[in-house]
Amino acid sequence: MSKVKMYSTGTCPYCIRAKQILKSKGVADIEEIRVDLDPAQRNTMMQITGRRTVPQIFIGSTHVGGHDDLVALDGRGGLDPLLAGGH
Numbered sequence: 001m002s003k004v005k006m007y008s009t010g011t012c013p014y015c016i017r018a019k020q021i022l023k024s025k026g027v028a029d030i031e032e033i034r035v036d037l038d039p040a041q042r043n044t045m046m047q048i049t050g051r052r053t054v055p056q057i058f059i060g061s062t063h064v065g066g067h068d069d070l071v072a073l074d075g076r077g078g079l080d081p082l083l084a085g086g087h
Contacts, residue, residue, distance in 0.1 A: 001026065001027065001083055001084065001085065002059050002060035002082065002083055002084070002085050003031065003059075003060060004022055004027050004029070004030045004031065004057070004058070004059050004083075005030070005031040005032075005033065005057075005058040006018065006019070006022075006030055006031070006032055006033070006055050006056065006057045006058070007033045007035055007041065007042075007045040007049075007054050007055060007056040007057075008032055008033070008034060008035070008054045008055045009034060009035060009036035009054050010034060010036055010037075011036075012054050012055065014054070014055055014066065014067035014068075015054055015055040015067070017067055018055045018057060018066075018067045018070050019032075021070060021071070021074065022057075022070075022083075025074075025079060025080065025083055026083070027083065033045070035054060048063070049063055049065075051065075051066070053066060054066070055067055057069075057070055059082045059083060060082070060085070062082060064082070
């Protein structure tokens with residue numbers, strides 16, 4: 001299974017929902033980077049993604065985007081193969 005990394009905050013409902021979706025797909029370990037606890041990480045996230053909002057989700061080396069992007073990817077049938085290690 002591909003490594004999952006997510007930039008998030010502790011109170012973001014979209015972050016919580018994205019984690020629920022990923023866990024329902026069998027993702028046991030999400031590397032969570034809390035930009036509310038480490039503001040420098042928000043700058044890093046913005047440089048990498050060009051976005052300011054959380055969550056920002058990476059599966060392997062692929063930037064999926066935010067919650068809505070994750071849901072759309074799953075709706076197109078692209079989430080499971082990406083999690084399985086496909087690109």
